[in-house]
Amino acid sequence: MGSGYLIIAGLIMLFSWLVSSRLKSKFELYSQLQLKNGMSGAEIAEKMLADNGIIDVRVISTPGQLTDHYNPSDKTVNLSEAVYNHRNTAAAAVAAHECGHAVQHAIGYEWLTMRSKLVPIVSVASNYVQWILIAGILMIKTFPQLLLVGIVIFAATTLFSVITLPVEYDASNRALAWLENKHMLTQEEQAGAKDALKWAARTYVVAAIGSIATLLYYISIYSGSSRRN
Secondary structure, eight states: OOHHHHHHHHHHHHHHHHHHHHHHHHHHHHHSSBOTTOOOHHHHHHHHHHHTTOOSOEEEEESSSSOOEEETTTTEEEEEHHHHHOOBHHHHHHHHHHHHHHHHHHHTOHHHHHHHHHHHHHHHHHHHHHHHHHHHHHTTTTOHHHHHHHHHHHHHHHHHHHHHHHHHHHHHHHHHHHHHHTTOSOHHHHHHHHHHHHHHHHHHHHHHHHHHHHHHHHHHHHHHHHHHO
16 A cells, blocks of 8 residues: 555544544533423424424434434434433434434435435445455456456445435434424533534545545555556
8 A cells, every 4th residue: 555545544534533532522511401392302393393294203222332323224223222211412312313314205305315325335335345455456467357347336335424414414414403493402412412513524534535545545556557568
């Protein structure tokens, strides 16, 4: 690997660590800020769904930490145990954010639709793409087409990372707008929810930048080999 790529990769890893650490500290901070309305994450989620006229989505608890997600295939808002049961600002922010995805699904938000179509491809590609890329680099002189195949597959995962950005930001914007318009939180709690979701979104930005940088690196290897040949 070239020194330039190693430097870029190192910087991205450092930035990713800093953002993740900051996100963790923010959520720990806002987990201590108890809601004045006394509602749990599950109750927040159920009310947001109801207020948006969504009656076919269930709110369920899922094991683990940071396992919160919306599953469009079975229409469930899955909240980690801490978010589902707790009554703090962090739980409210996460619960509303995941319901933001449910709202996107209900209205046919185009970026979510595009991302959903890529899920099966990315799920399969993620299991094999690194091995194909490594083999492609090792066989670059004798079988450069293999690296090209790996690049095309990796490009699909990069596209997924990029499309994820508007999906996540839009879900957060919908969540924050609902929390504010329905006067669910105090001013302090609303500011905390906004801050927490801002740092959560930045993790997706780092992931997209890292994926783009890696894709460009593999493209440069293939292009360099093609010129030499």
